Amino acid sequence: MQVAGIIAEYNPFHNGHLYQIKQVKRALPNVPLVIAMSGNFLQRGEPACLDKWTRANQALQNGADVVVELPVAACVQPADRFARSGVRSLAALGVTDLFFGAEHAEYDFMTYAKLVKEAHGDFKKYDESYAASFQRAITTKIGHEVSQPNDLLGLAYAKANLAFDSPLTFHPIQRKQAGYHEVTLGKGTIASASAIRKNYTQGEDKLAQYIPAQTFNDLRQKELLSWDDFFPYLKYKLLSSSVAELQTIYGMAEGIEYRLKDQMERLTDQADFETWLKAVKTKRFTYTRLSRLACAILLEMKTAEVLAYEKVPYLRLLGFTPTGQNILNKAKKSNPHPLVTKVSQDDKNNFFALDYRAGKIYQLKNKTEQDLKRAPIRIS
Template sequence: MPVAGIIAEYNPFHNGHLYQIQEVKKKFPDAPLVVAMSGNFLQRGEPASFDKWTRAEQALANGTDLVVEMPVLACVQPADRFAFNGVSILASLGVTDLFFGAEHAEYDFADYARLVQSAHGDFKTYSESYAATFQKAVAAKIGHNVDQPNDLLGLAYAKANLKLGEPLRLNPIQRKNANYHEVELKAGTIASATAIRQHYLAGNLAKLSAYVPEATLATLKTQRLLTWDDFFPYLKYKLLSTTPARLGEIYGMAEGIEYRLKEQMERLPSTADFDQWLKAVKTKRFTYTRLSRLACALLLELTPAEVKEYNKAPYMRLLGFNAKGQQVLSRAKKTSAHQIIAKVSKDDKNAAYRVDYRAGKIYQLQNQLEQDLKRAPIRIF
């Protein structure tokens, strides 16, 4: 029996995500659909608009059956490592078919992965500055460019899958209408998450009802959407109060960039926001996204030792499920190589999950809601 899987952020859940789920259902009308979702901090190094429980609820209200949290150490990572962590989690849950959006669904991603296998550096030494070189190598091997964001992520999934011995079949879904970073709301029913967030922040809530399902609209009406600027005061304090030597111990810090991060923060006017600081810090080797991720690691005090620990003993947190999801779960509990955390106890708080607990506490500084202790998985029966 097939089990479908999606790796997602749902930041927030919109009609494009719904369309993707409908495409999964067309292919497998009866298969359970499992989602590995980012927690409160996302792959590109930013806080989630809404917390993980809110977004899991949105996902469960729209056709998914089981939602697990990808730990913060699995998420706040370069694309290749993020993809590897996501694919590992889905595979360990018994997922057979991975679905993902792509600008070119006709690409044979599994084949491309085999072709570029040797062009891919070691995960450990991966750095963003390497991305451009990598893209050239890929084009040379495949015969054409692969440079659209979702195509690239698809390729990353395919490479991760290959590395893991191909536990999943790959099912690219042709993306419709919205480009990834598009900020305009186009006519129709699908807009990018970026566009939706920006229109929310600009106060155009009324316009958004055409682009998001009911569950998301309810969230948009009742909860505050968080951005980096909500956490920027802490980051600022952190940089100003910490010695460069200490900053150097944070995950991802390299080449003395800690001096630059600190120096630029000291120089900026007190009214500057996260974006202005980041643009002041940016260099050719340190891209916007790499720096966002670094800022996130700083905010959350992530260390290389913690990343190592996660990689050695990966785990996931159960966010919610329905009856169909529960069946997947029951089977997975017996077979999964990853620990599945259902409830965060005092012990978890001090063991591996402590990093997510810490991230939750920091997220909570702005959204005011307890993220982990005493939070049971959402059950929809």
């Protein structure tokens, strides 16, 4: 049985995402679609603008049949690890075909993956980031640059697929308009998620042409969250924690904890997240890596928790359609990963602790319980 899959963040769901789903339906008509989505904290190290339930519902209203949440330990990760968890999770749910947007859909990602299998960055050059170093390595192996964000993510999916003996068939979809980092709204019907978030406060009406109805309604009713909402907690956390405590946080390396704490202490009382990020930036750490570290600090994400997840991955079911129900019934028999449909008191104190904690911290600003007593969304 063929099942399509997408790994996504939907921050928030917009016409570009809808276009992608339509391409899936065109390529594989009558094939169900499973989305593996980030929860309330995202791959680039930031809080989601809307909570996972709201974003899952947006996807379900626009063609998705199942939406599962990738745990925090899978999401707040460099692209390679994020891709690995996404691919592994979709394969576990019986997905056969992976769709993803790419700046260059003509690239043969699986072949590239084989070429760069042994490529890695150089940790020893102290004046550049690992990402920049890795970039050079893959250019040499492939023969040309692969440098655009979605192309790179596609390559990461391909490497993950290769590592798991290629359970997924690859379908790159040519991205239309709007670059990933684009912050202005254009003339067409597609704008980047960054542009949509940035223009949100300027009145939602002008966003109508870029987003489906469900997202439009959600934006009318809910406040978009960002790092600025959680920055007071990050600040408090860095001021109140000792360097030794910070060293227990996942991803802390090279003594950066001293700098993160010291720069926070020196910050003016009015400074925001961006100001702090600029103050801590070094050549060795990209903004994204620092944002992810900030996320890990905010969430008290520990290395042991990430290792436990890697060892026994799991997924949270956020919602499904009747078609999705069939996939889930089949997956239940074969899925090697626990699929959490209800979080118990026992779960929250054990394997689900990091996710529960992240939900509680998100709730500080979102004011909506994220896990306990939340049943999957059912679309009839």
